[in-house]
Amino acid sequence: MLSCQRDLFSIPRETAYLDAAYMSPIPTAAVAAGEAGVRVKAEPWKMTIASYYDEVEQARQLAASMIGAATDDIAIVAATSYGMAIAAANLPVPAGSAILLMENEHTSHRYIWYDLARRSGAHVDIVAQPADGDWTGAIVAAILSSSRPVAVVAGTLVHWFEGMAIDLEAVAEAARSAGAALVVDGTQWVGAVPFDVRRVRPDFLVFATYKFLLGPYRLAFLYADPRWHEEGRTLEHHSWNRLGGERSDFYKVTVAEFLPGARRFDMGERSDFAVLPIAITAMTLIREWTVSRVFERLHHLNGLVWAEAENRGLPVARPRHPTPHISILDIGERLSPNAAQELKRADVHVTLRGTKMRVSPHVYNDEADIDRLYRSLPLRKG
Numbered sequence: 001m002l003s004c005q006r007d008l009f010s011i012p013r014e015t016a017y018l019d020a021a022y023m024s025p026i027p028t029a030a031v032a033a034g035e036a037g038v039r040v041k042a043e044p045w046k047m048t049i050a051s052y053y054d055e056v057e058q059a060r061q062l063a064a065s066m067i068g069a070a071t072d073d074i075a076i077v078a079a080t081s082y083g084m085a086i087a088a089a090n091l092p093v094p095a096g097s098a099i100l101l102m103e104n105e106h107t108s109h110r111y112i113w114y115d116l117a118r119r120s121g122a123h124v125d126i127v128a129q130p131a132d133g134d135w136t137g138a139i140v141a142a143i144l145s146s147s148r149p150v151a152v153v154a155g156t157l158v159h160w161f162e163g164m165a166i167d168l169e170a171v172a173e174a175a176r177s178a179g180a181a182l183v184v185d186g187t188q189w190v191g192a193v194p195f196d197v198r199r200v201r202p203d204f205l206v207f208a209t210y211k212f213l214l215g216p217y218r219l220a221f222l223y224a225d226p227r228w229h230e231e232g233r234t235l236e237h238h239s240w241n242r243l244g245g246e247r248s249d250f251y252k253v254t255v256a257e258f259l260p261g262a263r264r265f266d267m268g269e270r271s272d273f274a275v276l277p278i279a280i281t282a283m284t285l286i287r288e289w290t291v292s293r294v295f296e297r298l299h300h301l302n303g304l305v306w307a308e309a310e311n312r313g314l315p316v317a318r319p320r321h322p323t324p325h326i327s328i329l330d331i332g333e334r335l336s337p338n339a340a341q342e343l344k345r346a347d348v349h350v351t352l353r354g355t356k357m358r359v360s361p362h363v364y365n366d367e368a369d370i371d372r373l374y375r376s377l378p379l380r381k382g
Contacts, residue, residue, distance in 0.1 A: 001293070001296050001297055001300060002289055002293040002294060002296065002297040002363060004297075004363065004364065004365065004366040005289075005363040005364055006364045006365075006366065008027045008028060008029065008285070008364070009025050009026075009027055009028060009364045010025070010028050010031070011025060011364055012347075014347055015347050015349070016347065016348040016349065016365075016368075016369040016370075016372040016373055016376075017349045017364070017365070017369070018348070018349060018350050018359050018360060018361050018365060018369055018370070018373060019349045019350055019351055019358075019360055020192075020211055020212055020360045020361065020362040021160075021188060021211060021212075021326050021351065021358060021360035022211075022351050022360070023210050023211065023217070024210065024211055024212065024213075024214050024362055025214070025364065026214060026215070026216065026278060026282065027214055027281065027282055027285055029281050029285070030214070030215070030277075030278045030279075030281035030282045030285075031278070032281075033277035033278055033280065033281040034216065034274050034275070034277055034278040036277065037272075037273040037274040037275070037276070037277040037278070038273070038274045040273040040274075041273050041274070049246045051271065051273065052240065052246070052271040053246060053271070055271065055273075055276045055277065055280060056076060056266075056270055056271050056276065057071070058280055059076065059221075059276050059279055059280050059283070060074045060076060060221075060263075062279075062280060062283040062284065062287060063076075063207075063221040063279075063283065064223075065283075065287055066190050066191055066195075066207075066213070066283065066286070066287075066291065067186070067190060067195050067196070067197045067205065067207075067223060068195065068196040068197050068198055069197045069198075069223050070261075071261075072226075072229070072260060072261030072262060072263075073197075073223050073224060073225070073226065073229075073261060073262050074221050074222065074223060074224075074261075074262055075221070075222040075224060075262040075263060075264070075265035075266050075267075076219075076221060076222075076266050076267060076270045077206070077220050077221065077222045077265065077266070077267050078218060078219070078220065078267050079108070079208060079218065079219075079220050080108040080109065080185060080187050080206045080207070080208045080220050081108040081111075081112065082206075082220065082222075082235070082267065083204065083206030083220055083221075083222040084108060084109060084112045084183065084185070084204075084206060085112055085235060086204065086222060086224075086232075086233075086234070086235055086265050087112075087181075087183045087203065087204040087206075088112045088113070088115070088116045089233050089235060090204075090228060090232050090233050091151065091152055091181045091183070091203065092151065093116055093117070093120045093122045093151040093152060094120070094121075094122070094149070094151065095120060095121030095122060096121065096122065096123070096148060096149070097120075097122045097123070097148055097149045097150065097151035098122065098123050098124075098125045098146050098148040098149065098150045098151060099113045099116065099117055099122055099123070099124050099125070099150075099151060099152040099154065100125055100127055100139065100142055100143060100146070100150055100152070100153045100154065100180075101113055101124055101125070101126055101127065101154045102126070102127050102129075102135065102139070102154070102155075102156075102159060103126050103127060103128050103129045104129070104159075104161050104162075105154065105156075105159075105160075106160045106161075106185065106187075108185065108187075109154055109156070109183075109185040110154075113152065113154055122151060123148060125142065125146065125148070127139050127142045129162065132320060133164055133319050133320040133321050134320065134321060135159060135162075135164050135165075135166045135321065136166050136167040136170050136171060136321070139153070139155065139166070139171050139174070140170055140171060140174040143171075143174040143175060143177075143178050143180065144174060144177075144178070146178070149178075149179070150175070150178045150179075150180040151180055151181065152180060152181050152182075152183060153171060153174075153175040153180050153181070153182050153183070154183050154185075155168060155171050155172075155175075155182055155183070155184050155185075155202075156168075156184055156185045156186070156188070156189075157184070157186065157188075157189050157193060157195070157323075158188050158189045158193075158323045158325075158326065160185075160187075160188050161328075161353070162319075162328060163319065163322065163323050163326045163327065163328030163358065164319050164320075164321050164322065164323060165321045165322060165323040165324070166321075168184065168200045168202075169199055169200055172200045172201060172202065176201075181203040181204075182200070182201075182202040182203055183202060183203060183204045183205075183206075184200070184202045184204070184205040184206070185205075185206060185207070186205050186206065186207035187206070187207050187208045187211055187220070188211060188212070188326070189212060189323070189325065190207040190212065190213060191207075191211075191212040191213040191214070191283075191286055191291060191294070192212035192291070192294055192295060192298055192325045192362075193291070193295055193323075193324070193325060194291050194292050194295055195291075197223055201225060202223070202225065203224075203225050203227075203228065204222060204223065204224055204225070204228075205222070205223040206220055206221070206222050206223075207220060207221055208220040209221070209279050209282070209283075212325070212362065213279070213282060213283060213286065214282040214283075214285070214286065214362070215278055215279040215282045215283065216274075216275045216278040216279055218272075218275060219272070219275050219276070219279055222262065222265055223262070224262040224265060226261075228262070229260070229261050229262060229264070232262075232264055232265060234258075234264050234265050234266075235265075235267075236267060236268045238268045239251075239256070240266060240268065240269075240270055240271070241258060241259055241263050241264050241265070241266040241270075242256035242257065242258055242259060243256050243257045243258070243259060244256050245259075289363065294362075294363055295324065295325065297363055298324065298325040298361060298362065298363075299324040299325065301361040301365055301366075301367075301370065302324060302325060302326070302327045302359070302361065304367060304370050305327040305329070305359045305361070305370055305373075306318055306327060306329070308370055308371070308374050309329055309331075309374070312374055314329070314331055314334060314379075315331065315332050315334060316329045316330060316331060317330070325360070326358065326359070326360045327358070327359045327360070328356055328357070328358045328359075329356065329357045329359070330355055330356050331355055331356070331357055331379075332355050333355070333380065334379050334380055335352075335355050335357070335377075335378075335379065335380070336378035336379060336380055338378065339352055339357075339377065339378050340352045342376070342378040343373075343376055343377065343378070346372075346376035348372055348373050348376045348377075350373065357377075359373065
């Protein structure tokens with residue numbers, strides 16, 4: 001199993017940071033890479049045309065390796081919501097059709113579908129949270145039993161709020177059988193859970209870098225199935241996603257052809273000299289560890305989270321389909337109403353929503369962090 005990598009981060013020993021699903025810290029090597037990148041802009045006279053391309057392609061290749069994609073399948077975008085907007089701009093959604101959405105889906109994977117439904121005359125049909133925790137069965141049943149033709153299934157591997165796992169291969173098969181497109185949000189799991197996009201074959205998959213990829217804020221990657229590479233509609237038009245953009249006379253071609261693959265969807269100013277080096281360094285670390293070994297370590301740590309809660313007599317029930325890298329524990333009335341403030345004062349960091357506590361460790365965490373969490377957790381007497 002991968003050992004604790006805390007020495008690669010600037011995390012004090014007295015800090016128990018167990019909130020990667022909110023935002024992960026950046027490895028110290030990636031911080032240094034970002035600082036060096038800032039200095040590139042400080043001395044623009046040293047820049048060459050390669051400054052606009054080399055790191056872009058390196059980042060694209062690394063992002064592809066996180067999901068088993070080809071480099072040409074990846075576009076560089078600004079955020080999950082940006083990638084979802086590209087998907088919505090391309091997918092055919094006839095009037096009267098349905099867009100299927102899980103109950104309480106994250107806003108970056110929700111608002112755009114309501115907007116598209118309003119503009120196209122379609123309907124957003126919500127898949128209610130299943131009482132038995134089987135999101136896969138609920139989504140597949142909703143696809144197969146829909147009274148309307150299903151145009152889009154908005155899916156993910158992990159429900160961001162409930163922490164329950166979903167079998168995306170089963171969802172994808174049902175979506176294809178219904179003639180529906182599949183659009184996936186991978187922000188809450190890419191880099192932490194092994195995934196082969198070739199087995200699922202979504203139309204679009206978007207993942208930001210600031211969570212389990214240990215990367216910067218304001219950067220995401222978009223996977224686009226090859227069917228969208230030739231005719232896909234981009235949100236922005238600029239020379240960097242066009243052929244000949246590197247030439248000094250690029251402006252002489254009235255409208256140049258797009259670069260090959262998903263590059264047509266690249267955002268403007270994609271070659272951010274500070275942001276890209278951070279992502280490259282962080283993803284290089286993950287590739288060296290391998291996603292499988294990261295997954296193994298996170299599975300181990302989350303097992304300890306549940307075991308410790310049970311050993312301490314907390315009224316928690318493990319979900320039927322738990323996600324292995326995030327633990328969401330409903331502590332009920334035992335959780336003190338001032339728990340968030342007390343934990344912060346103790347320098348222990350998790351996400352609390354109502355009576356639920358989300359614990360999301362990463363490779364920088366160890367057993368001592370989990371022990372510290374439970375020793376600091378303010379509880380009412382049972």
